[in-house]
Amino acid sequence: MRSSISFIFAAVILYAKDEWARKFGGLAQECGLKLSNLPLGVPVDSFVRKKRKASLSIHFISLEKSSIEVTxxxxxxxxxxxxxxxxxxxxxGYEIIEKALKPNFWRAPTDNDFASGMPLRQSYWKEVVDKLSLKNFSFNEHNSEVVSVHEDEDDSIQITTKYKIDGGKLKVDYQLTTISNLPNIPRVGLQVKLDEELDQLKWFGRGPLETYADKKTGSFFGLYTESVKDDYTYYVRPQESSNKAEVWWAELTNSEGNGIRIEAEQDPLSISAWPFTLENIEEAKRIEELEFSNITLNIDYKQMGVGGDNTWNRDAGPHVPFRIPAKSYRYTFWIKPVMK
Known part of the structure; x- marks a missing residue:
């Protein structure tokens, strides 16, 4: 049985009679992970609520010519x-996915990315997804597991994705393997297009504003709720934005409360949801050129930092600890139904 997660919250409070102290008395907060062996579903704090469990049995499997369908x-x-x-x-019968769950390594370049030369230096990762081909695909009916293996045309990278079906829940195990002479990676993760009605975002992690590997310590752990459109950070020139670092779970639901929940298995995730496509964000020169479409959901293992030591040369990029070197990465998460 998997274990749930509990947290210890610590805060430094200033007690003084001055008006400024009463208004800004909370000097600091932080959240540390605490070990817990409680069964999954036991409410260990006010942020974790018991979920309705789906049946573990698979009722029907259809092996079609071009697909595997599990009901x-x-x-x-x-x-x-x-x-x-x-x-x-x-x-x-309500379709959650408008466009398949696929690997994604790219982000719409930020102002600091352009200043540091990232779009040219790391462009390999923008193009490689379209060059991936399926090398192996298998389904183990006994273990209820689907496995796909993708490689690029020159065998520089290999992606192995395992889908473990557990009733209505889906465990996704993603592993990236690369050769060593590739450029740093902007992000490691998966992207999926969802129905545009899934506009209600709720997450347990850092917030409420956007956070990144090198831009997060001022944002506290908590339970946050916002619409995708209102959560999006509208920079004057559209670019990468609205990421949530260190997220343990996130839900996207429609007005009726139906949708999906993304839940970290071991390590917290980087999550972002946009009301636009990545292509639209990257191509737009101003906010007015953004066009509302399906919800774009990024489920990342990690994303490079945003940097900002300056805004005119390579020092604008993130420091070394916040870069993602080309090597092997693996992470696991769950996709679960949310139904009212």
């Missing part, structure tokens, strides 16, 4: 044999 009561998942990706996730 468990009100949940239906489809895996494409042609692409190897999760292409559909339905709740009572």
């Amino acid at each position: 468990n009561g009100s949940i239906r998942m489809v895996f494409s044999k042609n692409t190897g990706y999760l292409s559909s996730y339905q709740l009572n």
Whole structure:
């Protein structure tokens, strides 16, 4: 049985009679991870609530010519044999996924990225996803596991994704392997397009404003709720924004409360949800050129920092600890249904 997670919150409070002290009395807060062996679902604090459990049995498996379809009561998942990706996730016939869950290594360059030369230096990672081909695809009915292996055309990278089906829940195990002479990676993760009605975002992690590897210590752990459109950070020139660092779970739901929950397995995730496509954000020169579309959800293992020592040369990029060198990475998370 998996274990739940509890946290210790610490705060430094200033007690004084001055008006400024009463207004700004909370000098500092931080949250540390505490070991816990409580069964998953036991409410260990006010931020963790018990979820309705789905049946662990798989009711129906259909091995079609071009797909594998798994149905468990009100949940239906489809895996494409042609692409190897999760292409559909339905709740009572309601389609959550508009475009398949795929690897993504790129971000819309920030002002600091342009200043440091990142778009040219790391452009390999923008182009490589379109060069991936499916090398192996398998389904183990006994273990309820789908495995896909993708490689690029010159075998520089390999991505192995394992999908463990547990009733209506899906465990995603992602592993990236690279050769050593590739440039640093902007981000390591997966991206999926969701139905535009899934505009309600709730997460347990740092917030409420955007946070990154080198831009997070001033944002405290908590439970936050916002619409995707209002949560988005609208920079004058559209660019990477709205990331949530160190997220343990996040939910995207529609007005009726139905949708999906992304839950970290071991290490916290980097999560962001946009009402625009990555391509639109990168190509737009001003806010007015952004066009509302389906929800873009990024489920990342990590993303490079935003830097900012200056804004005119390579020093504008992130410091070494906040870069992502090309090497092997692996992370695991769950996709779970949220139904009212």
